[in-house]
Amino acid sequence: MAKINLLPWREEERRQKTREFGLTLGLVAVLGAGVVFAGMQFAQQKIDYQEARNQYLQKEINQLQKELREIKELESTKANLLARMDIIQQLQAKRPQVVHTFQQLAERVPDGVFFHAMKQEQDRIVLEGRADSNARVSTLMRNLDSSEWFKNPALDVIESAKDSGISSFKLYLSQTVAPTASQLASSDE
Numbered sequence: 001m002a003k004i005n006l007l008p009w010r011e012e013e014r015r016q017k018t019r020e021f022g023l024t025l026g027l028v029a030v031l032g033a034g035v036v037f038a039g040m041q042f043a044q045q046k047i048d049y050q051e052a053r054n055q056y057l058q059k060e061i062n063q064l065q066k067e068l069r070e071i072k073e074l075e076s077t078k079a080n081l082l083a084r085m086d087i088i089q090q091l092q093a094k095r096p097q098v099v100h101t102f103q104q105l106a107e108r109v110p111d112g113v114f115f116h117a118m119k120q121e122q123d124r125i126v127l128e129g130r131a132d133s134n135a136r137v138s139t140l141m142r143n144l145d146s147s148e149w150f151k152n153p154a155l156d157v158i159e160s161a162k163d164s165g166i167s168s169f170k171l172y173l174s175q176t177v178a179p180t181a182s183q184l185a186s187s188d189e
Helices: 009-108 134-145 181-188
Strands: 113-121 124-131 150-160 167-175
Touching (some): 009 134, 113 134, 134 167
Antiparallel strands (some): 124 167
16 A cells, blocks of 8 residues: 555655754854954954054153153253353453453543543443533543443533532443453464
């Protein structure tokens, strides 16, 4: 006798295909999740690497900025020291000038002229005094003009007293630094 299978074979085949499809779908889902996980891990690794590089660069930038601040501080200190050295050199250069000023004034003052005030404002000297006559004041101005330590004497005020004949005057003159013997010798060479 012939065997006839009356079981619903199509349903069995459908269940088999549904199982295979579910298994394949699960496998693809697991495989997809694995790929996504691996991609995320790779991206995170790249982000961590870049962040580490950024931190290193930021640390180096901070160190360079600190060094730049130190350099600026050193430059300002250097500028201050150079300014102080310049002031000291100017003072050293002007040191003998006071001696020469008083010596030249003492040598150039004619008889009959007396100073009662002397004031220095930068390179300008203001002399106030009295003289026996206006001619003595003129002689004083010529004498000061012939000095290598003074230039441009200018008379501001001269007043003669009517009863005594004594003149009061106020005189301005500029002060110069006369060349030293060593400076003259070096310029001739």
